[in-house]
Amino acid sequence: MYKSTLALAVAVGVVATQAGAAGFIEDSKATLKLRNFYINNDNRNHGAARNYQEEWGQGFQLDYTSGFTQGPVGFGVDAIGLLGVRLDSGKGRHGNPTSASYGGTVFPTDSDGRAVSDFSSLGATAKAKFSQTELRYGTLLPKLPVISYNDGRLLPQTFEGGQITSNEIKDLTLIGGQIEHVKGRNSSNDEEMSIAGANNARTGQFSNKFLYAGADYKLTKDLLLQYYYGNLDDFYKQHFLGLVHNWSIGPGVLKTDLRYFNSSDDGANGNDPRYFTTGFYDGGVTKGKVDNDLYSALFLYSVAGHTFGGGYQVSDGDSDFPWLNQGDGSSNYTITDSQIQKFGRAGERTWQARYGYDFAKVGLPGATAVVVYLKGDNIDSTIGERTEWERDLTLAYVVQSGSLKGLGIMWKNAMWRSDIANTKDQDENRLILSYSIPLL
Numbered sequence: 001m002y003k004s005t006l007a008l009a010v011a012v013g014v015v016a017t018q019a020g021a022a023g024f025i026e027d028s029k030a031t032l033k034l035r036n037f038y039i040n041n042d043n044r045n046h047g048a049a050r051n052y053q054e055e056w057g058q059g060f061q062l063d064y065t066s067g068f069t070q071g072p073v074g075f076g077v078d079a080i081g082l083l084g085v086r087l088d089s090g091k092g093r094h095g096n097p098t099s100a101s102y103g104g105t106v107f108p109t110d111s112d113g114r115a116v117s118d119f120s121s122l123g124a125t126a127k128a129k130f131s132q133t134e135l136r137y138g139t140l141l142p143k144l145p146v147i148s149y150n151d152g153r154l155l156p157q158t159f160e161g162g163q164i165t166s167n168e169i170k171d172l173t174l175i176g177g178q179i180e181h182v183k184g185r186n187s188s189n190d191e192e193m194s195i196a197g198a199n200n201a202r203t204g205q206f207s208n209k210f211l212y213a214g215a216d217y218k219l220t221k222d223l224l225l226q227y228y229y230g231n232l233d234d235f236y237k238q239h240f241l242g243l244v245h246n247w248s249i250g251p252g253v254l255k256t257d258l259r260y261f262n263s264s265d266d267g268a269n270g271n272d273p274r275y276f277t278t279g280f281y282d283g284g285v286t287k288g289k290v291d292n293d294l295y296s297a298l299f300l301y302s303v304a305g306h307t308f309g310g311g312y313q314v315s316d317g318d319s320d321f322p323w324l325n326q327g328d329g330s331s332n333y334t335i336t337d338s339q340i341q342k343f344g345r346a347g348e349r350t351w352q353a354r355y356g357y358d359f360a361k362v363g364l365p366g367a368t369a370v371v372v373y374l375k376g377d378n379i380d381s382t383i384g385e386r387t388e389w390e391r392d393l394t395l396a397y398v399v400q401s402g403s404l405k406g407l408g409i410m411w412k413n414a415m416w417r418s419d420i421a422n423t424k425d426q427d428e429n430r431l432i433l434s435y436s437i438p439l440l
Contacts, residue, residue, distance in 0.1 A: 023067040023068050023069060023070050023074065024066050024067050024068060024069045024075075024076055025066075025067070026067060027066070027067025027068070028064070028065065028066045028067055028440055029063075029064070029065045029438075029440050030062070030063065030064045030065075030438075030439040030440040031062075031063045031436055031437065031438055031439060032060065032061070032062050032063075032436070032437045032439055033059075033060070033061040033062075033063065033434070033435075033436050033437075034058070034059070034060060034061075034433075034434065034435045034436070034437070035058075035059040035061070035154060035155075035432060035433070035434050036057075036058050036059070036432070036433040036434075037056070037057055037058075037059060037106065037153065037154040037430070037431075037432055038055075038056040038429075038430065038431040038432075039053075039054070039055055039056075039105055039106060039153075039428070039429065039430045039431075040052070040053065040054040040428070040429050041053040041054070041105060041426060041427070041428045042426065042427040042428070043424040043425070043426055044424060044425040044426070044427070045424045045425075051424065052092075052093060053093055053094070053095050053104070053105045054088075054089070054090075054093040054105075055086070055088065055089040055093065055094065055095075055104060055105045055106040055107060055115060056086075056087045056088040056089070056106075057084050057085055057086050057087050057088075057089075057106055057107065057154045058084070058085045058087055058154075059082075059083070059084050059085075059154040059155050060081075060082070060083040060084075060085075061080065061081070061082055061083075061155065061156070062079075062080065062081040062082075063078075063079075063080055064078060064079040064080075064440075065078045066078065068127075068129050072130065073128055073129070073130045074128065074129045074130075075126075075127070075128050075129075076126075076127045076128075076129075077124060077125065077126055077127065078124070078125040078127065078136075078138075078139075079122070079123065079124045079125070080122070080123045080124075080139055080158070081120075081121075081122050081123075082120060082121050082122075082123075082155045082156075082158075083118065083119075083120040083155075084106070084107065084118060084119050084120070084154045084155050084186075085117070085118045086107055086115050086116065086117050086118060089104070089106075089107060089114070089115040090114075091112075091113055091114045094107070094109065094113070094114060094115045095109075101201060101327070102184060102186070102187065102201050102326075102327050102328035103184075103186045103187060103328060104186065105153075105186075106153055106154050106186055107119065107154075107186055108186055108187055108188065119186075119187070119188045120188060121158075121183060121188045123138065123139025123158055123160075123183075124138050124139060125137065125138035125139050125140065126138055131168060132166065132167040132168045133164065133165070133166040133167070133168060134164070134165050134166075135162070135163075135164045136162065136163050136164075136165075137161070137162040137163075138160065138162075139158050139159070139160060140158070140159045140160070140161055140163055140177070140179070141156060141158060141159070142159060142163065142177070142179075144175065144212065144214060144228060144333070145214065145226060145228045145240040145242060145259070145261075145333040146212050146214070146228045146229065146230030146238055146240055146333070147159070147179065147210065147212055147230060147324060148331045148332060148333050149331065150185055150329050150330050150331040151185070151331075152185070152329065152331070152339075153185040153186060153329060154185070154186070155185055155186075156185060157182065157183065157184055157185045157329065157330070157331075158182070158183045159179045159181070159182050159183075160179065160180055160181040160182070160183070160190060161177055161178050161179035161180050161181075161210075162177055162178055163175065163176070163177030164176050164177065171217060171218040171219075172215060172216070172217050172218075173215065173216040173217075174213075174214075174215050175212075175213065175214050175215070175216075176212065176213035176214075177211075177212055177213075178209065178210065178211050178212075179193070179209075179210040179212075180192075180208045180209065180210075181193075181208060182324070182326060184326065184328035184329060185328065185329045186328055186329065187328060191206070191326050192206035192207055192208045192326070193206060193207055193208070193210055193232060193324050193326055194206045194207065194235070194324075194325065194326050194327070195232065195235050195236065195277050195290075195322045195323070195324070195325055196277055196278045196320060196322070196325050197276055197277040197278040197279075197287050198235070198274065198275050198276065198277060199325055199326050199327040200327070201327055201328075204327075205234075205268070205272075205274045205275050206326070207232050207233045207234050207235060208233075209232075209233040210230065210231065210232045210233070210324065211229075211230070211231045211233075212228065212229065212230045212231070213228070213229050214226065214227055214228030214229060214240070215227050215228075222245060222246045222247065223243070223244070223245050223246075224242075224243070224244040224245075225242070225243055226240065226241065226242035226243070226244075227239075227240065227241055227242075228240040228242075231266060232266070232324065233266065233267060234266060234267035234268040234269060234275060235265075235266055235267070235268075235269045235275060235277075235290065235322070236263050236264065236265060236266050236269060236277075236290040236322045237263070237264050237265075237266045238261060238262065238263045238264075238322070239261070239262045239263075240259070240260070240261050240262075240333075241259070241260045242257075242258065242259050242260070243256070243257075243258040244256070244257050244258075249301070250303070251303050251304065252301055252302050252303025252304070253301070253302050253303075254299065254300070254301050255299070255300040255301075255302070256297070256298075256299055257297070257298040257299075257300070257311075257335065258296070258297050259294075259295075259296045259297075259333070259334070259335065260293075260294070260295050260296075261292070261293070261294040261321065261334075262292075262293055263290050263291075263292040263293070263294070263317075263319075263321065263322050264290055264291060265289035265290045265291065266290075269289050269290055270289050271289075273287070276288050276289060277289070277290050277319050277320065277322055278319065278320045278345075278346075279291070279292075279317075279318050279319035279320045279345075279346040279380070280318065280346045280347065280380035280381060280382070281318045282318075284382040286381075286382065288318060288319060289318075289319065290319050290322050291317040291318040291319045292315060292316065292317040292318075292319050292320065292321050292322065292344075292346070293315075293316040293317055294313065294314070294315050294316070294321050294334065294344060295313065295314045295316075296311065296312065296313035296314070296334060296335045296336070297311060297312055297313075297335075298310075298311035298335045298352075299311065300354075304361055305357055305358040305359070305360065305361030305362075306355070306356070306357055307354075307355065307356040307357070307358075307370075308354075308355055309352075309353070309354040309355070309356075310351070310352065310353050310354070311335050311336075311351065311352045311354075312349075312350070312351050312352075313334065313335060313336050313343065313344075313348075313349070313350045313351075313352075314348075314349055314350075315343075315344050315345060315346060315347065315348045315349075315350075316347070317346060318346060319346055320344055320345050320346050321334065321342070321344030321345075332344070335352070336350050336352065336374055336376075338372065338374060338390050338392055338414070339390070339392045339412060339414035339428065339430075340390055340392075340414050340416040340426055340428060341374075341388065341390055341416055343374055343376045343388070343390075345376070345379045345380070346379070346380045347378050347379055347380035347385070348376045348377070348378060348379045349376065349377055349378045350374055350375065350376040350377075351374070351375055352372060352373065352374040352375075353372070353373050354370065354371065354372040354373070355370070355371055356368065356369065356370040356371075357369050357370075365400050366397055366398040366399065366400045367396070367397045368394075368395075368396050368397075369393075369394070369395050369396075370392075370393070370394045371391070371392070371393050371394075372390075372391070372392045373389070373390070373391050373392075374389060374390045374391075375387070375388075375389045376388045376389065379420065381420065381421065382421075383421060386418065386419050386420045386421075387418065387419055388416065388417065388418035388419075388420060389416070389417055389418070390414060390415065390416045390417075391414065391415050392412070392413070392414045393412070393413045393414070394410065394411070394412050394413075395410070395411045396408065396409065396410040396411075397409050397410075406435060406436060407433070407434070407435050408432070408433065408434040408435070409432075409433055410430075410431070410432040410433075410434070411429070411430070411431055411432075412428075412429070412430040412432070413428070413429050413430075414426070414427075414428045415427050415428075416428075
């Protein structure tokens with residue numbers, strides 16, 4: 001956290017020397033976000049005794065965003081304060097952490113194997129803006145094809161590093177940066193980064209250097225083209241190509257989302273078993289260097305409150321699809337990143353069907369429902385091709401008026417089943433209440 005504190009001190013010092021800092025104050029915003037989060041996970045180990053996990057907590061997220069000082073180069077500072085408070089958990093329901101784990105389902109683990117009573121962290125980001133280019137250094141929450149923060153628990157995952165974003169050319173956004181540390185969604189500690197297979201919390205291998213760069217080009221108002229590159233030092237290099245197109249057809253709109261990732265080994269991952277990732281290799285070996293091509297297509301048709309969708313994804317190569325995953329919860333930019341699983345194993349072919357409805361069309365604004373079904377097969381393994389499937393259901397409602405305006409209620413239910421060796425079938429429920437209070 002010392003780098004964020006230093007970034008904040010530098011930014012405040014610069015602002016203090018600016019005679020015209022009106023924009024810094026006038027454009028400042030502060031919001032307190034409240035999240036009450038309950039989760040239970042019923043793990044069924046193919047006939048073995050069940051492993052039930054259950055935790056409940058209250059999260060507080062204070063976001064502060066300043067404006068920029070006046071002048072050719074504007075300076076500012078952002079800050080984020082996070083606090084998670086345990087409301088209910090037990091040693092047997094905490095997630096049964098081991099010496100190789102990062103913590104429980106929602107909370108870090110105390111020395112006695114129980115969930116801590118609370119955990120917190122503070123992050124700050126110094127920023128500077130010239131024309132249409134902005135430089136940020138400190139705490140970041142990137143959501144890009146090659147790096148994406150996870151917000152699926154009580155508190156969000158955060159990254160530490162620097163990023164520059166430029167919009168100097170009309171319809172073109174250029175982004176580049178370097179990440180050095182990550183703070184997990186159930187942690188107060190800054191950690192280095194890794195990938196599946198090498199991310200054991202006690203004996204794994206990690207890197208403090210992730211480089212990324214990319215471009216979003218809006219060719220027309222309905223067509224977006226993307227290219228991104230990511231490199232986790234000593235683990236993998238990754239290229240991404242994307243296309244998003246919206247086409248008005250009849251009374252509705254068809255959205256086409258095409259994605260391609262090419263991932264290969266980098267540095268030690270190519271020859272050092274300690275850096276190997278998961279997958280399936282010749283001779284029944286289940287760990288090796290990164291070698292993956294992932295292709296996907298998702299089509300969504302929206303009309304009169306209904307959204308119908310279907311998609312298909314292919315994961316080619318010897319390794320599973322790689323992404324930043326230090327072991328305590330993460331997200332990636334695939335069309336199959338679901339509530340429980342990712343569906344990017346070596347050889348896997350996944351199709352999905354989805355349906356969503358916006359109840360505003362029948363007089364209930366703020367209410368939505370989405371159901372998704374994914375089926376993956378052709379998964380490479382030492383015992384032949386394996387399969388998995390997941391069904392996710394999300395019901396949500398946001399109060400539209402009155403004293404509780406803005407209060408969000410969400411229920412997320414998921415089932416996952418597979419015939420993959422050494423895995424547990426899962427049934428999961430999440431109940432989330434959220435509310436934001438503007439302070440400035």
